[in-house]
Amino acid sequence: MRKDSAVADERPPRARHRLVQPKSAPDEELMRALYREHAGPLLAYVLRLVAGDRQRAEDVVQETLIRAWKNAGQLGRATGSVRPWLVTVARRIVIDGHRSRQARPQEVEPSPLEVIPAEDEIDKALWLMTLSDALDDLTPAHREVLVETYFKGRTVNEAAQTLGIPSGTVRSRVFYALRSMKLALEERGVTA
Numbered sequence: 001m002r003k004d005s006a007v008a009d010e011r012p013p014r015a016r017h018r019l020v021q022p023k024s025a026p027d028e029e030l031m032r033a034l035y036r037e038h039a040g041p042l043l044a045y046v047l048r049l050v051a052g053d054r055q056r057a058e059d060v061v062q063e064t065l066i067r068a069w070k071n072a073g074q075l076g077r078a079t080g081s082v083r084p085w086l087v088t089v090a091r092r093i094v095i096d097g098h099r100s101r102q103a104r105p106q107e108v109e110p111s112p113l114e115v116i117p118a119e120d121e122i123d124k125a126l127w128l129m130t131l132s133d134a135l136d137d138l139t140p141a142h143r144e145v146l147v148e149t150y151f152k153g154r155t156v157n158e159a160a161q162t163l164g165i166p167s168g169t170v171r172s173r174v175f176y177a178l179r180s181m182k183l184a185l186e187e188r189g190v191t192a
Helices: 003-008 013-020 024-049 054-070 072-077 081-102 110-115 121-136 141-153 154-164 167-186
Strands: none
Touching: 024 081, 024 141, 054 072, 054 081, 121 141, 121 167, 141 154, 141 167, 154 167
């Protein structure tokens, strides 16, 4: 016999026995009995509460049994059936889960966001440069009426008042300015 094993065996036989069987053995037996007797009916009950979602129902049953294990001392002293306690705990877990999902926004997976194309600023900048070049090709009178009516959003009468010309002249210049602008954009490869 080795010296260190002889030292380990010098404890009284009762102490060695306690080390082999931990205090939680009665709790383990209680949990096994609870699972055997109540897990099936509890799962059937919870399945109805969660609209047939088996994974959620199994999670609720597991959480219920964990809470029963944490309260094993109280359950072991209970004189009647523990099923009403288990059913109440399971129902409250389902209610808490429902409330927590209602309280926070629904989570979205990032993958759909990656598919959505982002607005490309380069295309916008190129379009503005092309538009600016085409405006430079117009006469100053045509450019003035387009800037007043299309870019500043003024009506024909407001543009006429701002430019100090009759409203008929504004209409005529807008017509010819748009025609010239269309030709200038087509020269740059822009088609409508």
